Amino acid sequence: MLVLAAIGPVTTGYRIMLFIHIIAVVVAFAPLWLTPVLLRLTAAGDKAAADALDVSILRFSLPGLAVAGIIGCGLVGMSEKQFAFADPWVSTAVILWIILMAVLVVVARPAIKAFRDGDASARGKVMMSTGIGHLILLVMVFLMIFKPGS
Helix, strand or coil: CHHHHCCCCCCHHHHHHHHHHHHHHHHHHHHHHHHHHHHHHHHCCCHHHHHHHHHHHHHHHHHHHHHHHHHHHHHHHHCCCCCCCCCHHHHHHHHHHHHHHHHHHHHHHHHHHHHHCCCHHHHHHHHHHHHHHHHHHHHHHHHHHHCCCC
16 A cells, blocks of 8 residues: 555554545436436436436445545644645645535535426536536545646
8 A cells, every 4th residue: 555655554444434535426416427327317207217316326326425525634634744635636636525515515416406396497507517526536536646746
């Protein structure tokens, strides 16, 4: 574990937190990859797909994303001063996490509910928020692997 070796002695608690962080990221972002398929099925009148869209984003992505961010901040705190919130990659990741949470809560959540209830014009907002989520995921993975500025 080259990355773990870079932060000095790694405790079992740190490894558990890192495991939870990675699982939470998977739970948060996996449903976003299903959104285009579920939107197509919902537009075709599939009520089960509409319910699945609602459940996947609102009950899995949002809580998973919240847990991933909180645990990520905890990992920075547990890193024995190897990483700090003042590091450019950490502060950028935190800002991106806040932006993504805001997009999902303020844009995607109401758009998904409107689309589920038959408002076809909300489809664009759902797709836009999904695309923003994908882009932010890629940027955050880059930041966490390459840690620019540290």
